[in-house]
Amino acid sequence: MEESELCFPQLSNSSCSRLQIPHTEVMLSYVVLSFISALTAGLNLLVIVSISHFRQLHTPTNLLLLSLAVSDFFVGLFLFFQMMLLDGCWFLGDLMCTLYQYSAYIVTSASIGTMVIISVDRYVAVCYPLRYSSQVTQNRVKMCVCLCWVSSVVFQSLILKDNLDRPGRSNSCVGECVFVINYVAGFVDMTFSFILPISVIIVLYFRVFVVAVTQARAVRSSIAAVSLQGSGTVKKSELKAARTLGVVVVVFLLCMCPFYCVALAGQSDSLNASSASFVICLVYFNSCLNPIIYVFFYPWFRKSIKLIVTLQILQPGSCQAIML
Template identity: 40%
Template sequence: MDETDCMHNITVQYCFPYMNSSCRKEVQTGPAYIFLFIVLLCVSVCTVFLNLLVIISISHFKQLHTPTNLLILSLAVADLLVGLIVMPVNVIGFIDSCWYFGKMGCILFPLITFISMSASLCSLIFIAVDQYIAVCDPLLYSTRVTVCRTSLLIILGWSLCLLYATMYLYFNDHFLQSQISTRCDGECVLVQKYSWVIIDLVFSFLTPCSIILVMYSIIFNTARCQAKAVRAVVNTASYKHGVKVASSSDTKAAKKLGTVVFVYLACWIPFHITSLSVESVTSLSIVWIAFGWLQLINSSMNPLMYAIFYSWFRASTKYIVTGRIFENSSSRFHLFPENF
């Protein structure tokens, strides 16, 4: 080991010691890398746990079988795939440079990654549209948005995500066996054509970002106008009481929508800006790795924003953790406050 390796605490080995065609392995052994490994592993576990709670809650309790919750369920399934498959593989790659899952795994992993990330974004868009209709056209919401239509929309969304992921990898020649691990065993390289980096930027960031920003801007403005209208009506009967209620409602709406938009932009903007200057996803740049994980962490934040702040999620979690979910007729438990 030379002086440079000692400074970076890197031990050079081989991915498959008994194979002559094995790639060299770089294992990060410094205390900082071990700490980050533990932190990222905890993030993966928390992502799986939180999204499983959402999935079990909405699937089990009949009171939660609503169009909006079906969209949250779709989001949780996509984020569960990220926490269950995408994050652990990236955690392993963070410490160990080798690919241990074979050529087929090298083909399937990017496919699963693209589908899960795209489905998560698609679900966020559907939720924004759902909230837009609920706030801006509440009288027709129940007739326009039904469980059946929402289910069909979710199936369509996942199908389009599968089609997009397949096209992306196909046109980047990733499905060709001759392009996988051509140099040595233990390597998985996904080279992106710059034209498809731009296409992905448009379809995976600019378009979803624009739709979400526009929808939530309209929702906030409409909610603020409704709050003013309520304030004006209530003021007629009781000025002091009316101002207090309206201001509280307005503040809560602003905080909730502001959090949704801020977290989404904070998680996705850095990664896509960086992707414009990177042609291969095998880059080991610390900045690239950090922004890539920031994008993945969005799957951890989604259940926090769309479920944990709701009273029904806290109630369902209590039933699940205490084991009451196994009681007879537990699917019909009441999850909402009496004054809901």
């Protein structure tokens, strides 16, 4: 094997070999992924600053969007590490490989957990509008978000215990960054990170869809509208939020399902980033799409972007600005 084909030419006996990819294709991939990574981190940082700075945006639903934006922001940063594996070589060592993969698992798990909480939030808001303001408070949402992140850390620490104890244990050569999960841990992770959350999200949003359609028909029927007053009529703002977040959830499912379907099919027991680049990058790309959805559906986000870009948020009392 020629030295130019090795990740570490000085370690000819133990070095991994580079993937034979045309130079033009590699450079194009670097440019595209760099753009997506920067755009993902930048847009989600705007969401984080907007919701954190403007007090009028401190609503229970927006706190969930803040949690989702934090996880998406880290995904944008992790994409830089994913780019290092385009040619099949990892140059940062086994410890950094383990930390990168471990952090990616935690962020993904937290994103899925946040999506479940968002679905519960919309379910209560649409199906039980009279109880929403009393049951869904900022403190309860903050507690749920913190519990979601802590649970993700604990759960992934247990699932990835073997990899954390011995970084690089699954690497077959120097320059490889691979995580191998045993069958039991993989089954548990698949169940609690994909099957159960996705099932809950689909069931809750199907119920939200049914109620939303019923409410829309009730508006056109005075008799039905009167009969619904006893149970409470959903506000237009809540229905609009449910529709917007429904788009976010659907896009999330479309981006996440291919990755877990590949794992569920058992085609590979290891998550080698170079061999599964498409489904992994699709997961990363979802984090870029969420803020773009907010731009189209949330006027307050467009207004906050303008205030941030023009540095008006640096003015005294800017946090009290009317955003809604």
